[in-house]
Every structure is written in C-alpha cells, then in structure tokens.
Amino acid sequence: MLSAETDPDKQLEALRVGGDSFIAKPIQREQLIGAIEHRIRMSRLLKDRRVNADEAEVFPGLLSKEDFLRSLDRFQDISNALGSDGTERLLRQLEQKLLDQLAAQECAARLDDFSFAVLARRVTREALEGFAEQLLRTFGATKLRAEDKCLVLTVTIGIVGELYEVHLRLRTLDGEHVPAGDFLPVAERSGLMPRIDRRVLEPALDVMDAERKSHPKLRLLIHQNVASVADEQWLPWFRDQMVRRNLIRRRPLLQFQMHEVRDHLDAAKPLVEVLRKYGIQVCVANVTGNAADLDLLADLPVALAKLSTSEPRPARRAGIGRGTDPCTPRDRWLARIGDPMQ
Structure with missing residues (x-):
C-alpha cells in the first residue's frame, strides 16, 4: 500500500484488504525502489521454498x-x-x-x-x-x-506439540533469582559461556527424559551461544548426553540470539546445517524484522524465528493479518511469540 495516509488505524484497515505492508508518502525514489525490491525478493523466496518443499516431499502419484x-x-x-x-x-x-x-x-x-x-x-x-x-x-x-x-464446510485442524522455553536464572545465597541479562554479559567477558551453556542443557535434557511418558510430545527451547555449540568438542559431548538418556528420538530446539548469528555468521551458517543433519532444529531469537534480518534468515535453514517485540496486541484489536507481514506465521517460520513460554 502506497499512500499519504498517516492514521495507523486507517493504514491497518487498508492492509486488511490485502497486502503485506504500508509505505507512507512522501518517500524518496531510492527508498521506494528498495522497499519494492525487498518485497519481490521475499515473495520469490517464499514461492521457491513452497515449490522445493513440494518437490522434495511428494512421490509420483501423491498430492502435496x-x-x-x-x-x-x-x-x-x-x-x-x-x-x-x-x-x-x-x-x-x-x-x-x-x-x-x-x-x-x-x-x-x-x-x-x-x-x-x-x-x-x-x-x-x-x-x-x-x-x-x-x-x-x-x-x-x-x-x-x-x-x-x-x-457443507469441512475443516481440518492440526495442533503443534508442547513447546516450552527454558529460562536461565542465577540463584544467589539468599535465594534471590537474578535474570540472565544481569549476569550473562559478565560471564561472556569472562569466557564462562561454554560451561554455562552445558549447565543449562544438561538439566533440560534430564527434564525431557523424566517427562517422556507423561508428555510424549514435549519439546524444550533452550538458549545456547553460537560460539559454544560451534566448538569441535560440543557435538560429541551432546551426542553422548543424548545416548546416555536414550533421547535419540527426542531432540531439543536450540535457540541462538540474532546478534550472535550476525556477529558469528561464518560459523553460524555451517553450524545450523550440521545441526539440521543431526535432526536438531534451531530458533533465532530477537529478530528485528527489518530487511537485513529477513535476508539473513533466508540463507539459514532455521525452523523458528522470534521477533523482538513486546506483548502481542490482543487479537480483537490486532485483527487477522493477511499476506507476508513479518509478524505472520508463514512457511517454516514461527514469528510472533511475544511472551516467554513458562
């Protein structure tokens, strides 16, 4: 939508007719061309992924x-x-x-x-x-x-399995729980992240082991550092942890921060590919939704992406969006997990 309208409510109403974003006038020629080119690239990317997915999954004589x-x-x-x-x-x-x-x-x-x-x-x-x-x-x-x-209108509904996010807290001697953002920067500068990441992953795997009968479809979203997982000793260690708990058929979801992926891009790309070969899916968190982040995600075979947003707007006010807005779940991306899952 290209218009001089500045009222957010009217812009949202216009988008409900169909379209993936609103471009407000006045706009410079280069900015307009750049915005349109980005949308064309994303449209082609999604179309190619749908076509490739169908070709990869469908045998002759079967429907997609x-x-x-x-x-x-x-x-x-x-x-x-x-x-x-x-x-x-x-x-x-x-x-x-x-x-x-x-x-x-x-x-x-x-x-x-x-x-x-x-x-x-x-x-x-x-x-x-x-x-x-x-x-x-x-x-x-x-x-x-x-x-x-x-x-007669018939409907088919599928339900995604149980997905929980593991949050790291530091418990002090007096029982206070300190948020990760208050101590992880110091730990990172001190080179402690590999040890902390393993200390987080081990009890999470214990939970998956203990809950296998009562929650057979349980999946845990576990925060890890790109540098920690990229270490050559990590994969053999992780494989040993999985075998020890007999979790060969149950794998966690690893979550990396977007800024880490951006800072360690040369290591992140092959790392995600290797993890995928072992059946380990990756989620990228704190994605801003801008063109640079989306283009970067397009080159990574990640399963989920979480937008860097506050609480999602209530559904009655936000309405149902249509198209390829970054906040819309689409293809293999889950974007718009606004609040942490307990």
Whole structure:
C-alpha cells in the first residue's frame, strides 16, 4: 500500500484488504525502489521454498500437503461455487467467528485463501484439543448457499506439540533469582559461556527424559551461544548426553540470539546445517524484522524465528493479518511469540 495516509488505524484497515505492508508518502525514489525490491525478493523466496518443499516431499502419484488438505476440505469446490467475492465474504465471516473464540492475548493470521494459523495457549493439551473441537463445531455450523444449493464446510485442524522455553536464572545465597541479562554479559567477558551453556542443557535434557511418558510430545527451547555449540568438542559431548538418556528420538530446539548469528555468521551458517543433519532444529531469537534480518534468515535453514517485540496486541484489536507481514506465521517460520513460554 502506497499512500499519504498517516492514521495507523486507517493504514491497518487498508492492509486488511490485502497486502503485506504500508509505505507512507512522501518517500524518496531510492527508498521506494528498495522497499519494492525487498518485497519481490521475499515473495520469490517464499514461492521457491513452497515449490522445493513440494518437490522434495511428494512421490509420483501423491498430492502435496497443501493440495491434499484442499481436496480433503473441498474448499476449492466452495470457492468455485461462491466466486471470488463470495469466498472473500465467507473468509471474513470465518475470521470473525475465529476471533470470537480467542482469549485476550491470543492471535491468529490468515495464511492463504484456504488456511488460518492460531497462536493459543491452554493449561493442558486436553484443553487445547477441546478448543480445536470447539473451532470445528463453530466452523462446521456455518451455513452456505450458492445458486439455491446448500454447501457443507469441512475443516481440518492440526495442533503443534508442547513447546516450552527454558529460562536461565542465577540463584544467589539468599535465594534471590537474578535474570540472565544481569549476569550473562559478565560471564561472556569472562569466557564462562561454554560451561554455562552445558549447565543449562544438561538439566533440560534430564527434564525431557523424566517427562517422556507423561508428555510424549514435549519439546524444550533452550538458549545456547553460537560460539559454544560451534566448538569441535560440543557435538560429541551432546551426542553422548543424548545416548546416555536414550533421547535419540527426542531432540531439543536450540535457540541462538540474532546478534550472535550476525556477529558469528561464518560459523553460524555451517553450524545450523550440521545441526539440521543431526535432526536438531534451531530458533533465532530477537529478530528485528527489518530487511537485513529477513535476508539473513533466508540463507539459514532455521525452523523458528522470534521477533523482538513486546506483548502481542490482543487479537480483537490486532485483527487477522493477511499476506507476508513479518509478524505472520508463514512457511517454516514461527514469528510472533511475544511472551516467554513458562
């Protein structure tokens, strides 16, 4: 969207029509060209990744995941029956129904013309499954008519496994818990990060071992330093820790800070590739969402990215975004985890 409109509410309303960002006038020629070129690169990147993913995963005679889900839910038939305007009205109706089911700090995004993503939190997995069943009933009760024919809307919902973030705290002699940001800079300057990273990773693996029966889909997001993991002795040590606890089929998610990836880019790129070969996924935290960060992430096979933002806006005020805004979950990125997971 290119406009002289400066009211944020009106800009947001315009974006809901379709588009991934708002460019305000006046703007210099070079800035406009740079902004458009960046969006073209990101669009091509996402398209290539979808195509490559389909080619890598699909055997001859089998449908891709997207085509399979579309065939399963018959949404293309509904789209053909309702037409483009009718389909858009239906999606707006479903958006409102979805928003009505979300709690204050939960949010959702329209990924494309056939699917939504919801970031929701419940105390137990059973409660989350109940929420999914509620969405199924709500969407399934939507009545559709086209040319005097009744259409049935079916929905497919998948739930991501349990993901928890491990937070580091320093406990003093009097029992006070000091946040990591207050002592890690000193530890880093003193060369203590490799020892601290291992002290964090070992008890996290113990938790995964102890909870394997009660939480079979538990995954832990564990902070680590790029330099610590890149050390040639780290991988044999980590493999030994996994074998000792019989966690061969259960692997943690390692989280690196964006500034560390940027500062150690030569080591980070091959490191992420090696970790991926061993089935270890990587999350990059504190991503600003600017063009430089997104271009850098495009060259890294990371599984998740966390934006450097404060609490996400309540879903009712933020609405459901559409397109390729950096705050929208898309492809393999999970961007918009605003608050730490306990």
